[in-house]
Amino acid sequence: MIYHLLYPLHTAISFFNVFRYITFRTIFASITALVICLVFGKWMIQALQDMQIGQQIRDDGPQSHLTKKGTPTMGGILIIFAVVISTLIWTNLSNVYVWLVLLVTVGFGLIGFVDDYKKLAGKSAKGVSGRKRLVGEVIIALFVGIILYLKPGFNSQITIPFFKTVLPDLGWGYVALSTFIIVGAANAVNLTDGLDGLAIGPIIICFATYILFAYFAGNVKASSYLQIVHVSGAGELAVFCGALVGAGLGFLWFNTYPAEVFMGDVGSLSLGGALGTVAIITKQEILLAIVGGIFVVETFSVIFQVGYFKMTGGKRILRMAPLHHHFELKGWAEPKVIVRFWIISILLALMAISTLKLR
Numbered sequence: 001m002i003y004h005l006l007y008p009l010h011t012a013i014s015f016f017n018v019f020r021y022i023t024f025r026t027i028f029a030s031i032t033a034l035v036i037c038l039v040f041g042k043w044m045i046q047a048l049q050d051m052q053i054g055q056q057i058r059d060d061g062p063q064s065h066l067t068k069k070g071t072p073t074m075g076g077i078l079i080i081f082a083v084v085i086s087t088l089i090w091t092n093l094s095n096v097y098v099w100l101v102l103l104v105t106v107g108f109g110l111i112g113f114v115d116d117y118k119k120l121a122g123k124s125a126k127g128v129s130g131r132k133r134l135v136g137e138v139i140i141a142l143f144v145g146i147i148l149y150l151k152p153g154f155n156s157q158i159t160i161p162f163f164k165t166v167l168p169d170l171g172w173g174y175v176a177l178s179t180f181i182i183v184g185a186a187n188a189v190n191l192t193d194g195l196d197g198l199a200i201g202p203i204i205i206c207f208a209t210y211i212l213f214a215y216f217a218g219n220v221k222a223s224s225y226l227q228i229v230h231v232s233g234a235g236e237l238a239v240f241c242g243a244l245v246g247a248g249l250g251f252l253w254f255n256t257y258p259a260e261v262f263m264g265d266v267g268s269l270s271l272g273g274a275l276g277t278v279a280i281i282t283k284q285e286i287l288l289a290i291v292g293g294i295f296v297v298e299t300f301s302v303i304f305q306v307g308y309f310k311m312t313g314g315k316r317i318l319r320m321a322p323l324h325h326h327f328e329l330k331g332w333a334e335p336k337v338i339v340r341f342w343i344i345s346i347l348l349a350l351m352a353i354s355t356l357k358l359r
Contacts, residue, residue, distance in 0.1 A: 001089050022215060022235045025090040029239045030246030033086035037078055037250020045254060045261050048072035053120055071259060074116050076267015079247045080109045083274075086243035095236040096151065100144050101277045102240075107140040108186055108273035112265035127265065137183045137273070144277060145178035153232055159283050161290065161355045164227045181285055182276035188295035189272030191302055191322050196259035197252055198324060198338050202294045202345040203271050204248040207241040209291050209349040210278050214238040216356070217282045226356050229283040237278055244274065257335045287355060293348040294341055298322045 003025065006016050018024050049072050084102060091098045115127035127133075148154050149172065156174035157167040170177060193199035216222040218235025251267075254260045263271075272295070279288040289296050305321035318326040327337045 026238045026242035029086045029090040030242040033082040033243040033246035034250045036082040041254045044078050073262040074264040075261035076263040079251050082247040083243045087240050091239045097281050104277045105270045105274040109266050109270035111136045112269035115265040141179040141182035145175035149175050161287050178280050185276030186269045186272035188299040190268040192298045193268040196257040197255050200252050201342040205345045205349050207244045211238045211241040213282045213284045290352040294345050
């Protein structure tokens with residue numbers, strides 16, 4: 001919005017030329033989203049408390065979590081609000097990629113909202129059935145995948161980390177891959193969201209990393225120098241990622257241990273879906289497995305635990321899945337689990353960034 005209102009004035013006043021720079025708008029998108037969360041955070045927490053929108057806790061979870069019952073949840077609404085407003089203010093709204101990533105953010109957020117509402121209405125940790133939720137996610141992700149595949153100039157090649165010249169073209173198979181990545185990322189973040197600040201920390205780190213990837217992919221000279229796929233217009237997603245980093249920091253202000261509010265499925269599904277979409281558009285879809293390695297490990301810990309349990313008739317690999325619960329039951333204090341997972345996320349992000357030169 002500001003881009004469209006103020007940048008055209010640069011012909012009369014040179015100062016307004018600054019609004020064409022993605023770096024400038026990314027910084028202020030982040031600041032705007034952060035301020036929105038800080039300003040409205042306390043008000044929203046109070047509103048959630050007044051409406052008795054409190055977290056439902058699994059009966060089979062760690063006993064230490066029982067004290068969290070009733071903590072306001074669905075705080076992801078605040079993140080989505082801050083991200084959408086900040087993005088609309090600072091991005092070039094004629095960019096189709098911006099609208100696609102906003103569609104996923106809001107669409108997956110609505111699915112999470114319904115899931116959270118059902119949990120609250122039923123006063124249990126069970127919401128919408130996994131099958132119904134998955135169908136909704138697949139429909140949105142499939143739509144985005146088809147739009148990208150049909151968009152002129154967007155190719156269906158995938159980028160393999162560490163190999164510059166290996167660019168297999170999947171054709172229509174790219175739509176299936178895109179759908180899998182968006183849905184998979186959404187549910188991986190959802191599984192990770194189990195401790196105070198555990199999910200939002202790696203989310204901030206991931207989107208900060210994809211600010212770089214989006215900027216480089218959208219810049220002709222940078223993409224040529226780094227020998228990565230150039231995606232015309234992808235640079236605008238750096239502004240969206242910046243907004244999400246700012247909103248994530250603002251939410252973390254209230255979500256850090258001991259949490260005053262949880263993001264709920266409305267937050268985890270929307271953020272994960274948005275992360276997967278950005279990874280696809282920037283042509284760093286496979287690299288997401290490294291950048292978001294924490295989410296991948298958490299997901300596989302559940303898959304292996306359930307599979308091993310069924311195959312062995314009740315035996316377990318971990319004391320409890322997802323993985324963060326295993327460490328809790330081993331005696332690690334909750335803040336220690338959280339911060340160590342953040343440290344690992346930072347290391348994984350640095351490793352992913354290094355692949356830009358190791359290809």
